[in-house]
Amino acid sequence: MESGPPGGSGPAEPGPRLRGWRGADAAASASSLSRFGAEAGCRAPAVAAVLPAGGCGERMGVPTPKQFCPILERPLISYTLQALERVSWIKDIVVAVTRENMETMKGIIQRYQHKRISLVEAGVTRHRSIFNGLKVLAEDQPNCRLSKPEVVIIHDAVRPFVEEDVLLKVVTAAQEHGASGAIRPLVSTVISPSADSCLDHSLERARHRASEMPQAFLFDVIYEAYQQCSDYDLEFGTECLHLALKYSHIKAKLVEGSPDLWKVTYKRDLYAAESIIKERISQQVCIIMDTKEDEEHVGRCLEEMLKTELNVHFLDYESVPFGQKMEKVMQIREFAKEAKKRNILLSGLLIYFPQEEQKLRESLRQGATIIAALIKERNSGLIGQLLVA
Amino acid sequence: MESGPPGGSGPAEPGPRLRGWRGADAAASASSLSRFGAEAGCRAPAVAAVLPAGGCGERMGVPTPKQFCPILERPLISYTLQALERVSWIKDIVVAVTRENMETMKGIIQRYQHKRISLVEAGVTRHRSIFNGLKVLAEDQPNCRLSKPEVVIIHDAVRPFVEEDVLLKVVTAAQEHGASGAIRPLVSTVISPSADSCLDHSLERARHRASEMPQAFLFDVIYEAYQQCSDYDLEFGTECLHLALKYSHIKAKLVEGSPDLWKVTYKRDLYAAESIIKERISQQVCIIMDTKEDEEHVGRCLEEMLKTELNVHFLDYESVPFGQKMEKVMQIREFAKEAKKRNILLSGLLIYFPQEEQKLRESLRQGATIIAALIKERNSGLIGQLLVA
Structure with missing residues (x-):
């Protein structure tokens, strides 16, 4: 390496890039199409991903929406995009962002040279944002390079540590079952309160799981579910697997995910993400x-x-x-x-x-x-x- | 401050001590007995705390049990003990540790000059450890300075950021209702899998809560519940509020806790705890x-x-x-x-x-x-x- 400036093309890699990501290095990615055949007995489907990123991060206690919070000077969502981009068999990544954040998002894509990204406007709720993302994949619009995928991955912008391994698992399970999602054991017991904030009953922890991301669906299964679902679902629902069950009658296959799939929700999660990234660099x-x-x-x-x-x-x-x-x-x-x-x-x-x-x-x-x-x-x-x- | 050695008595405060803890400074603690009267219309009860600390930390992915993992060179459990000690109206703190870790724990108590601590041997499960802690509080043993409290707090060794505020809330609620516990909104949707690992149903997130710690009980309520409960409960159960409901027919009052009550479970949680402690020092x-x-x-x-x-x-x-x-x-x-x-x-x-x-x-x-x-x-x-x- 020389000490001269990096040339007229601008900095090649501003901000940290992660290497040595478990199971997601270049070699694994290059051979991944063949892994479909080897691991699941399936042909490789056309796969796209939808990332709802319209949240305002109210739980974080900071003014910046959490997906745009910097970690080592780079916005959180950029790490998530990088994790998806490394997977060569994901053809398109549709990101739903609010109108106010559209320019910010374009700036991030340019600065960190993200590829295969399409932007759509987010809805006012998570489900509406996902639906908007699915719509642009469904329509063969003129001047649009997107085409309808066989399988669509739905992931969160604030889960930056997603590995190719679990993406492959949910996609192959979705091919077979129509829908699939990552799950994790519950850390706390879940309880049901009565109207007066007293304990009504507690759920047996071993019989329940936390539904995490990524999830994957046959495109037609989830798109039809969204087309049928009620305003109430779109406003107050959060669980895509539930929509696939309710409207498309598909029982999603559940896939055990790693602890790193957790959602960056609170300020402490930003601290944790920063430390993990430092450790991995x-x-x-x-x-x-x-x-x-x-x-x-x-x-x-x-x-x-x-x-x-x-x-x-x-x-x-x-x-x-x-x-x-x-x-x-x-x-x-x-x-x-x-x-x-x-x-x-x-x-x-x-x-x-x-x-x-x-x-x-x-x-x-x-x-x-x-x-x-x-x-x-x-x-x-x-x-x-x-x-x- | 002079540069000479700190004298023959050894370092007064090895490792970091936290200051400026929200709602838990010296002034608040000094006036806290009177707060019982002012806030809840109750007289100040005799309060003890039981801390199960017998876990082996298998989810952490490190050989040291998580309660003994160092954060800024000081074991996690020491921060939790410090948080409880700051609350002047908690008279006794009973910590249940495994036989293997008994000497480690004694060393921590000595090094960080913890007060009001009694040690008991942990059981093989969380419930058995708590039961052991309650037993020493129940018995007026000879040569034992412990006496039966009116209210007992149960807390986790791996939740170091507990505030006096929430402790006061659960204790006063326990005085009134017999049992009380801190809750938090769910971060993920909770689902119930079928036997073949497919989605059976998902729970409506808004109708459920995560049961966190601290919890507090009228001593007789929880002690009688433990005395009646089955081996199955002691082996596989985790939820004290459930035992109070099942055996003492007490519907616990649920109290909204702060995000900082979360349980240090995974390695990322250690990172988060370290950053929070650095920020607070x-x-x-x-x-x-x-x-x-x-x-x-x-x-x-x-x-x-x-x-x-x-x-x-x-x-x-x-x-x-x-x-x-x-x-x-x-x-x-x-x-x-x-x-x-x-x-x-x-x-x-x-x-x-x-x-x-x-x-x-x-x-x-x-x-x-x-x-x-x-x-x-x-x-x-x-x-x-x-x-x-």
């Missing part, structure tokens, strides 16, 4: 040595100390060409500013380097603590500093 | 100036910039007696090590100080970013560093 350390003869020993010690604390991948520390740029603090800062454009957070670390083995190890232990802190927090406010161990 | 900035004449202007600029990002309380920056200790980097590091013992994270920040107003503001803006990063992350790995703005 590629963690690489590059060590540059001053004295050639010690680099092997010192580098290996540091690597070994860090590996007990962090899942860090070490770049080779033997020959790094940009060492001479690091001579002065101000140079580190300038260099860090450039690296930040490529989403690399760069800091300098000066390790005191005594000959005595025990003192050296103390010094390296301190260095490892500092490196671990920088990697864990991943705060861009600390780039370009020269830290001392 | 007293955030104070102390500014030490080099040139006397500029401190007013520069200090106010910095304060103003930081206040837009953080809820920071500024110490007076005009006369700070330990400025001369900061002359060299190594002195900051030694000083930071001492400050850390009192749970103060100390860093140096050198702000470039040009005469030109715009450049000064740029420099201060950079300084504010660094300060905000250090306060937000609160990572002790970064103490004692001299950062440059």
Whole structure:
């Protein structure tokens, strides 16, 4: 990597991109069409996704709708779109956003270079937004590149950690059963209150599940259900599986999802999402040595100390060409500013380097603590500093 | 504050202690007995609390039981105990822990100087642990300072953010109704699966609630319920309100709780708890100036910039007696090590100080970013560093 500006085409990847996503790397995605055949005995269907993103986030206690809340400077919905885009067999992603947020959403799509996205206007409720999304997929409109899919995935904009694995499961189950949805065990007992806010009865936790997202449907099943459903359903309902049951008489197949499918609802969920994203971002350390003869020993010690604390991948520390740029603090800062454009957070670390083995190890232990802190927090406010161990 | 060691009595407050807890400060706690009279028309009852803490945390995906997982170097359960201890009218806190964790728990009580705690051995299930806790409160054992309370609170070790407010509500409701519990709206729709993992029916979300903790009971109501309940209840049940209904025929009063009552269940919940604790820890900035004449202007600029990002309380920056200790980097590091013992994270920040107003503001803006990063992350790995703005 050179320290020059990234060129006229603008920053290639502003904000963090997640790598090493379980089960969703490039190779898995490339082979996924064939996985339909292998895993489910089904041919690969045409699949689209609808993302209702019209919510106002009142439960979050912040003015920004939660799907637009920044996590490491990037809006939450962009992570969710990225998770869906990585799945090559999802042909179209329809996002329903309110008129007020339409320009914001267009800006996000442009900035993070999202592909295969179509925008529709959200309705005033979740069901109305989904229905709007389904309508544009149903209609073969002129000047519209969308065509009717066989299977449609419905997902939430505020569930950014969806994996290809569970998407594949709900889609294949929907092909077979007509409808499918991810479920999770209940964390709390569910109770039914009486009119005077007293306990009427409690539900047996083991016999019930939380209905989560993603869900998938044969397109005709869910579209017909929406066409039939009442205003009351559209205003007060929230559960698509219920509509498929009530109006299309389809009993959805339920698929066990991972804990990461949870919905970002409260402010604490934003904190959790930020920590998960930090943990998943590629963690690489590059060590540059001053004295050639010690680099092997010192580098290996540091690597070994860090590996007990962090899942860090070490770049080779033997020959790094940009060492001479690091001579002065101000140079580190300038260099860090450039690296930040490529989403690399760069800091300098000066390790005191005594000959005595025990003192050296103390010094390296301190260095490892500092490196671990920088990697864990991943705060861009600390780039370009020269830290001392 | 002096830089000397904190004396022979050991560190007074190792690990973070939370201040500014909503509705739970010293003043509120001192007046809380009288609040019983004012708010509920009841006399103050004798109150004890039982905390089942025998869980193994299998959902967390980490080997340490979740109640013992460290958050900012302090075990989760210690925060919960602290939250209960702050409430002066809770006379005894009985914690049920497994035999394997008994010594760990004793160590935590000693290290964080918890008061009013009694330990009992946990049972193999949650209900059995609670029952064990109730038994020691029921019996007037010789050599036991515990006596039977009028009202008993049951809370979870893994809900550290419980406020005095909700504790008062469930206790007064239990006095009146015999039983009471905190509830929250459901985040997901609850569904009932059929035997073949298909949707049987979904429950109307608005008609149901999640049963959370704390709960409170007239002691005799819940103790008699436990004495009557079946082995099946003790093995597979989880809901104390259900036992009170089934065996004591008491319909518990349900009390709306805050979102912060949620149960730390998954690893993401630990992340969320850590961020909440960081946010709540007293955030104070102390500014030490080099040139006397500029401190007013520069200090106010910095304060103003930081206040837009953080809820920071500024110490007076005009006369700070330990400025001369900061002359060299190594002195900051030694000083930071001492400050850390009192749970103060100390860093140096050198702000470039040009005469030109715009450049000064740029420099201060950079300084504010660094300060905000250090306060937000609160990572002790970064103490004692001299950062440059």
